[in-house]
Amino acid sequence: MVDNDHGTRTSAFLAVLGLPAFGIALAYTLVTTYLPVLIERLSGPAITGAMVAGEGVLSLIVPTVVGSWSDATGTRIGGRMPFVLVGAVLAITGLVLIPVNAGSLLGIGIGLTVFFVGYFVYYSPYYALFPDLVPDAQRGRSQGAQGTFRSVGMLASLSVGGLLLHWWQPLPFLLGAVAIIGVTVVLYLSIRTRLQTTSPESTRNRTGRAREWELLRDQPDIRRWAVANSLWETAVGALRVFVVLYFTQGLGLSLPQVSGALALVGGAAIVAAPVSGKLADRYGHRPVMTAALWIFALGLLPPLLSTNTYFIAAIVPITFAAVVLITLPYSVLMGLLPDRQQHGIGAGLFGFSRGIGVLLGPLLAGLAVQLCRSVDVLVFAETDGYSAVFGVTSAALLASIPVLRRMPTHRDGA
Template sequence: MTEGKPFSYGKIFAIGSGFFALTLVWTFYNAYMPLILGDYIESRAIRGAIMGLDNLLAVILIPIIGTWSDKVDTRIGNRLPFIVVGMPLAALFFILIPYGAMVTIWVLLFVDIIFLLAMTIYRAPVIALMPDHTPSEKRSTANGIINLMGGIGALIALFGLSTLYGIDRAYPFIVAGLLLFIAFIFLYFSVDRNPPYVENTADDLEETRASKSFFHGLSQLKKPSFRGHAFILSAIFLYFIGYAGLEAQFTVYAVEYLNMDASAAGFTLGFFSLAFVIFAIPAGLLGSKLGKVPIMLVGLVLLPLIFISVPSLPLLDGLFPGLNQVLLLQIVLFTGGIAWAFINVQAYPLVADLGGKNRIGFFTGLYYLFSMSSSIVAPGLLGLMMDLFSHPALFYGAATTFVIAFYFLRKGSILIRGQ
């Protein structure tokens, strides 16, 4: 550890509370905002396009804010000014979302846009707090703690806040908003005004890497020597369309097609996330032992099979009267989360390996470019398929992206091995 400079795991947990609240809010927002928009907008495609707005704002604005927070110098440091503005504002307008929905669609959209902008203002600075307070040799451990807290936030959103949604639609927004504000208070009084390890951390943010990689990255991928790399990155773009679209539209499918309660729909989606959290480490160990690409290919075979089975589950009720359909769907989604762990845990390490030691940053940028770009278009695209071909098209469309991704990943790995 760097001599003479302090380090505290207590501060890392304090910083992790910010990521916990951020992930909790985003997870609940992604699951339930499409249902709230459904009060005014019937088209799933339009609802999905609105859901993609946060990712678009992230790619455009967060690199600018991240760089700005690297350079600004104030009495309370360089990160806290953005956090002081963004977190309380995001907490307030998140609480206002269900009340805005009671007025008109325009009030709801106004509240939503302010909320999204506020989240964008503080996301980069709050993430940058970790490396500001952590020496380089401890950042992997610190990042693991923070991501674990984020995973816990996602599970609480889908299992805990979803239950509150069934009692009163406003309750989970109030609780999540208050948790976000409490996290802000905790951060404000815990983090250093002049952290000991401050660097230009904006370049480490995923949105910054995506933005900076856009034109340079695409020009590089046109070269024959990068053909295999382009196939692998295209595979990641494709299967993230399926994942992000399903995440945003699942509650719409469950409520409008299966006639589930909205709270039960979010609770059920939580089993997918739960399986991913449980099996992330085992999947990583399998990838290290058997190879990243083979384990990803297994997941890319299993997950489409699981997805296409979901629309047929209601048919089993006729064959087996009294079968608990919700429990069965939860079990199927849990197995899907295991397959998703096989895929997603290996993806970034695989892409980082493509460039060798000298190009890790460049390929990291490409990874975030392809994965985040899909999140912009996915909710609207799969929502359009639901509009055109009915609700089960959500799972058939998602499965299709994974099948095509299987071909692209396999083709890319063969091309790279042949070089």
């Protein structure tokens, strides 16, 4: 009975800790998926892409500063929660500004910038709460719980965002704001008694960026992790930006048909997130991630060879593999840090490596589409070049396999 009670309390705590991922993912997906519809009405695709791609620039700067700052901050509610609260206020402000200024590119740009700054201020210390509060033996499970909530938020936004935008233009953005308010309040009320004042440490006299470069220089495993994670984010970033255009422009499917495929993505992600964490805890991170890489990379090859839509059925195992690569890398990094108390630095490093992928993925994929539009090889010409996106994605995934293979296999690492 005692073990059952303990297990129940642990599950409840991990659920509360993972809940903010739902609100963050819901708001983030609503903005990155449906805001381009509003921008497109005022400009062309080039400006639309440039405005949304600003996320990559901010992700190279903000997480590092905030992560290391939260390591060095001491308050009655710990070093992380003040930044989470400030980030929530900024993100909510941006979500309100976007629809209010929907008729102005400048206004939308200001709202989008405020939202992304708030998003990064929020998620770096939020991610650092996991290693702060969760025992090493439950790292995979905790990331699985967080990944589940993130997947549910993504599914909800993909499924209803377009309908909400059709009903009333501000509605999806206001829903994102309400979601962030709700999950942040629940998080604070649930864990405030576990938060402690941060004590000074010898490494805190260095800036976050200097400490990150020091880790990359002196820790080969962390260096390999950063390269691999950037490649994984490059693959995911390329798909996120261009997969809808591949279906609509490349295959000629309607948006309702594409929405059905995206619902499959969200449904598969909900199943994959908790399963990936349990598999990692049982078999180790590296074997699980290696299998996911092969499934993901090889599963993307059919669209390079054919325009037959039957391959859409493979979207479920591909999504499962992709979610593994989204869910597990952070817990791998936490196991590689030489100083387990520098979780903010780790969150900043995670954001920095992710930012490289966010920049490279859309850039390389867009260039590949442009160059392959008139190339009569494979099905490039038939899809107006958009099938080249899958070549870029597969190449990034396959390139990461030898890097991952050189990372440690023990439970505290990969």
